[in-house]
Amino acid sequence: AQxxxxxxxxxxxxxxxxxxxxxxxxxxxxxxxxxxVQYPNRGLQFLLKYITGDNLVKGSYGFEAxxxxxxxxxxxxxxxxxxxxSALYFCAVINYGGATNKLIFGTGTLLAVQP
Amino acid sequence: xxxxxQWPATLVQPVGSPLSLECTVEGTSNPNLYWYRQAAGRGLxxxxxxxxxxxxxxxxxxxxxxxxxxxxxxxxxSKKLLLSDSGFxxxxxxxxxxxxxxxxxxxEGSRLTVL
Numbered sequence: 001a002q003x004x005x006x007x008x009x010x011x012x013x014x015x016x017x018x019x020x021x022x023x024x025x026x027x028x029x030x031x032x033x034x035x036x037v038q039y040p041n042r043g044l045q046f047l048l049k050y051i052t053g054d055n056l057v058k059g060s061y062g063f064e065a066x067x068x069x070x071x072x073x074x075x076x077x078x079x080x081x082x083x084x085x086s087a088l089y090f091c092a093v094i095n096y097g098g099a100t101n102k103l104i105f106g107t108g109t110l111l112a113v114q115p
Numbered sequence: 116x117x118x119x120x121q122w123p124a125t126l127v128q129p130v131g132s133p134l135s136l137e138c139t140v141e142g143t144s145n146p147n148l149y150w151y152r153q154a155a156g157r158g159l160x161x162x163x164x165x166x167x168x169x170x171x172x173x174x175x176x177x178x179x180x181x182x183x184x185x186x187x188x189x190x191x192x193s194k195k196l197l198l199s200d201s202g203f204x205x206x207x208x209x210x211x212x213x214x215x216x217x218x219x220x221x222x223e224g225s226r227l228t229v230l
Binding site for chain 2: 105
């Protein structure tokens with residue numbers, strides 16, 4: 001079965017510093033991987049996805065993610081964090097099969113950016 | 116452009132009362148529709164999904180049900196709420212099977228408190 005793991009419940013970073021939010025995956029076949037962001041009491045917003053091609057994927061709000069097949073990782077990164085980036089971040093993988101493709105989400109990582 | 120509307124945004128209900136949460140999508144046809152529950156502000160659990168009118172798949176046994184009376188309408192219901200039904204409920208849509216590239220688009224959520 002497809003799954004993703006987010007090993008950190010929370011990541012703290014100072015504003016202006018680079019940030020990394022970790023995600024590892026377990027899939028059979030080629031992985032379709034996603035990152036979403038959730039602000040308090042809001043729905044999830046799509047940030048970026050990896051389907052195929054370049055291992056470095058660029059997304060919304062200056063975020064990017066690096067697909068690493070040998071390490072089965074898809075870490076989310078940003079060169080310079082903003083206080084407004086503080087939110088809950090979810091990694092997800094598609095679960096193939098059945099009537100539709102379903103996204104399987106990780107448990108989320110809370111990013112706290114201090115001014 | 117496509118939009119998704121979900122209501123009510125907040126709801127406080129007594130134990131044993133009925134529930135109806137509604138979700139509608141505009142600007143697309145034949146979407147796949149999903150209901151997720153987020154408990155304790157973290158993990159996302161897929162409750163139901165639908166690939167067409169009247170077609171409902173349940174992911175977990177529970178006190179809730181879902182219906183899709185129209186192509187772009189998805190309703191989450193309960194006849195008698197339990198305390199454990201409290202949570203943040205998220206409706207989402209994706210493109211239909213042949214066009215599905217995996218992204219989910221979420222509504223703003225409905226916060227249910229059962230007292």
